[in-house]
Amino acid sequence: MTPSAQAGSSTPTLAVVGGGQLARMMAQAAVGLGVPLRLLAEGEGVSAAQVVPDTTVGDYRDLETLREVARGCAVVTFDHEHVPPPHLEALAAEGHACRPGPSALVHAQDKGVMRARLDEIGVPSPRHAIVADPAAVSAFADSVGGFPVVLKTTRGGYDGKGVWVVGSPEEATDVFGLADDVATAGSRMLAEELVDFRRELSALVARSPSGQVAAYPVVESVQKDGICWEVTAPAPDLSESLALQAQQVAMRVAAELDVTGILAVEMFETRAGEVLVNELAMRPHNTGHWSIDGAVTSQFENHLRAVLDLPLGSPAPRQRWTVMVNILGGDHGRLSEDLYAAYPHTFARDPFLRVHLYGKDVKPGRKVGHVTAYGDDLDEVRERARHAAAWFRGDLGEESE
Amino acid sequence: MTPSAQAGSSTPTLAVVGGGQLARMMAQAAVGLGVPLRLLAEGEGVSAAQVVPDTTVGDYRDLETLREVARGCAVVTFDHEHVPPPHLEALAAEGHACRPGPSALVHAQDKGVMRARLDEIGVPSPRHAIVADPAAVSAFADSVGGFPVVLKTTRGGYDGKGVWVVGSPEEATDVFGLADDVATAGSRMLAEELVDFRRELSALVARSPSGQVAAYPVVESVQKDGICWEVTAPAPDLSESLALQAQQVAMRVAAELDVTGILAVEMFETRAGEVLVNELAMRPHNTGHWSIDGAVTSQFENHLRAVLDLPLGSPAPRQRWTVMVNILGGDHGRLSEDLYAAYPHTFARDPFLRVHLYGKDVKPGRKVGHVTAYGDDLDEVRERARHAAAWFRGDLGEESE
Structure with a gap:
């Protein structure tokens, strides 16, 4: 395997760990940059493996596998945050730059570590405590005005899994019983x-x-059942000062935690007009998918440029409004299983629609693609994106056999 | 090899013959559409083969090879126009839709056939004649006001090869001696x-x-030594009526010749304010590369949508001006061989610049990438694109070892 597709060139090969849709969209951006990727995929034919010839199928928890994939690659980056930090330390010691690095990634791997670090640097979060048992939950609830409170496993959760709203001490007890199904090694509550x-x-x-930073416009995201559903860029009716504050929080966290690549900071805008940090992700993020069609430089291209230490591209939006709606696997008969069958209607109805399918089998609730619409009129843009996503999901349209 | 990446789906696999940069950029668009490609490439590691896992290396002039690649693919399309028509007829007879089909492609393969057909449908071309020998050239020259005239091999020419301007009967005789180096079987003069x-x-x-058609804005192209150098979209100072006429010519040719996919019609705008058809290409074309970053739907995505008979995307431009400049291999030392080394300067100077590298070895005059700039001020947009392309070529910048 040659490290570069172009003879006489300094072009690096970039190792990407994880074969999901984020790696797939990185691969699409890498085609334009002329940067070859080497992929470590979880299985044959997963989303990114369909579009990256130089793919190894293997387990990211196995150091030897990681070493094999990283061989000849100056830089290693990630589709997800699950690679064990000691493995990343080992790769780093052997001369591979891991971007983001293990000391940054731990904050995306462990919500307890993240909360402690945000406290340390003075970035506001929801009030929180590590709780060892149901009694500690009740004590915490007392300190914040009573139940309901939120319980989260510090490790292993995603897309709403590993997060519970509990309304009573009894429910807290139940959650302690459930958490083992989600939590990974070292997880606390x-x-x-x-x-x-x-x-x-x-x-x-x-x-x-x-140390160069490009800050995307702050977006509004709507979640359903803990899964990103719809994103509007920029967030409507957001005051300039709060937008700036949110961007500053993200830049501050990126700098303090020494994040390289994309950092997504999910926040709550409180009714009192503050922003509180909810979650961190250190990779391209669902709330940035709008940027493929809506910004000068997509989050995927800027992730690649950042981890390769190339100057970043402009994150400026290309028009007034961009709305992205996820295509989640539905449970509505033939149409919802066959995404391709949604093209004739959705493309004919809206020649300006942008569609991104991930090559994944459709399962209820699974992220299998997204649609993007943009334009000057937010209501119209939203309607177009929502209609298309609903059609792909099978919530609209023919229910024929 | 499964025909679809998504279980329970009607997603077709699309066969693409030819592994150049056009196929590479089709592959980039196919990632978003979720359509798997199967590629027939001329060699290991050519431009598109770097980004298409399902690649067969073989000879497109061999019918068995074509059959193997087409197996399980409902539709076959092309990176170039060189596949022998009898092979395409055979594939079509075996149930593969070739798009464009052989009866259309012959007009892009043979300039003599093309000129005759344009005459038949009344589309204006430069005055022309098939000439069997140098004496016939002199007779033709007499009929159009004397030398100089243009001589072209009807088959086998590309990027200025196979085209000569001859100023005298002696030069015409010389060209008849040279033509065999370029012309392919069946070529006439x-x-x-x-x-x-x-x-x-x-x-x-x-x-x-x-029969759906999407017409891109008419662009101005500047050639150097017969190779596309710079494209401005839309063509500046083009009257609305001439723009409409040019689009109508292209739509007319596409319909009359039953072209499917992208048709590029290169034209001369005469000083008298007419358009005369120069060349036809039945595939995504260099004069359409601006559309990747400059239009709602790129020519590559619309080529895929067209050959799959999906509704077409809007060809509308996304801003006032877009300028594309080719990166041609230079002959200026280290920098010109190492395209990646041009990133720090070009990206830092212009965060709005779009760059597309093709993963090809740099050879003088070879198309190895392109840059695109867009914006409201044409002079500024042109300067940005020209500067970046010159830097990649090595015509600017450090000449260090």
């Missing part, structure tokens, strides 16, 4: 106040090892 | 008047088997 938020915001930044 | 043109225009349309 984190209690948080249930924030009475106006909405959820997300601030994305790309940061390079040299 | 075509004489054309040397048009006193104001500039070159290009009109691109995407056309589907169902």
Whole structure:
């Protein structure tokens, strides 16, 4: 395997760990940059493996596998945050730059570590405590005005899994019984106040090892059942000062935690007009998918440019409004299983629609693609994106056999 | 090899013959559409083969190889126009839709056939004649006001090869001696008047088997030594009526010749304010590369949508001006061989710049990438694109070892 597709060139090969849709969309951006990727995929034919010839199928928890994939690659980056930090330390010691690095990634791997670090640097979060048992949950609830409170496993949760709202000491006890199904090794239980938020915001930044930062416009995200459903860029009716504050929080976190690549900071906008950090992700993020069609430089290209320490591209939006709606696997008969069958209607109805399918089998609730619409009139843009996503899901349209 | 990446889906696999940069950029668009490609490449590691896992290396002139690649693919499309028509007829007879089909492609393969057909449907071309020998060239020259005239091999020419401007009967005799180096089987010699043109225009349309057509804005193209150098979209100072006429010519040719996919019609705008058809290409075309970053739907995505008979995307431009400049291999030392080394300067200077590298080895005059700039001020947009392309070529910048 040659490290570069172009003879006489300094072009690096970039190792990407994880074969999901984020790696797939990184691969699409890498085609334009002329940067070859080497992929470590979880299985044959997973989303990114369909579009990256140089793919190894193997287990990211196995150091030898990681070493094999990283061989000849100066830089290693990630589709997810699950690679064990000791393995990343080993790769780093052997001369591979891991971006983001293990000391940054631990904050995306462990919500307890993340909360402690945000406290340390003075970035506001919901009130929280590590709780060892149901009694500690009740004590925490007392300190924040009573139940309900939120319980989270510090490790292993995703897309709403590993997060519970509990209304009583009894429910807290039940959750302690459930948590083992989600939590991974070293996980603790984190209690948080249930924030009475106006909405959820997300601030994305790309940061390079040299310290350059590009801050995307702050977006509004709507979640259903803990899964990202719809994103509007920029967040409507967001005051300039709060937008700036959200961007500054993201830049601050990126710098303090030495994040390289994309950092997504999910926040609550409270009814009191504050922003509280909810979650961190250190990779391209669902709340940044709008940028493929809506921004000058997509989050995927800027992730690649950042981890390769190339100057970043402009994160500026290309038009007034962009709305992204996820295509989640539905449970509505033939149409919802056959995404391709949604093209004739959705494309004919809206020649300006942008569609991204991930090559994944459709299962209820699974992220299998997204649609993007953009334009000057937010209501119209939203209607177009929502209609298309609903058609792909099978919530609209023919129910024929 | 499964025909679809998504279980329970009607997603077709699309066969693409030819592994150059056009197939590479089709592959990039196919990632978003979720359509798997199967590629027939000329060699290991060629431009598109770097980004398409399902690649067969083989000879497109071999029918068995074509059959193997087409197996399980309902539709076959092309990176170039060189597949022998009898092979395409055979594939079609075996149930593979070739798009464009052999009866259309012959007009892009043979300039003599093309000129005769354009005459038949009344589409204006430069005056022309098939010439069997140098004496016939002199007779043709007499009929159009004397030398110089243009001589072209009807088959086998590309990027300025197979085209000569001859100023005398002696030069015509020389060209008849040279032509065998370029011409392919069945080639004849075509004489054309040397048009006193104001500039070159290009009109691109995407056309589907169902007959839907999307017409891109007419662009101005600048050639150097017969190779596309710079494209401005839309063509500046083009009257609305001439733009419409150029689009109508392209739509007419697409319909009459039953072209499916992208058709590029290169034209001369004469000083008298007419458009004369120069060349046809039945595939995504260099004069349409601006559309990746500059239009709602790129020519590559619309080529795929057209050959799959999906509704076409809007070809509308996303801003006032888009300028694309080719990166041609230079001959200027280290920098010009190492395209990646041009990133720090070009990206830092212009965060809005779009760059597309093709993963090809740099050779003088070879198309190895392109850059695109867009914005409201044409002079500024042009300067940005030209500067970046010059830097990649090595015509600017450090000449360090």
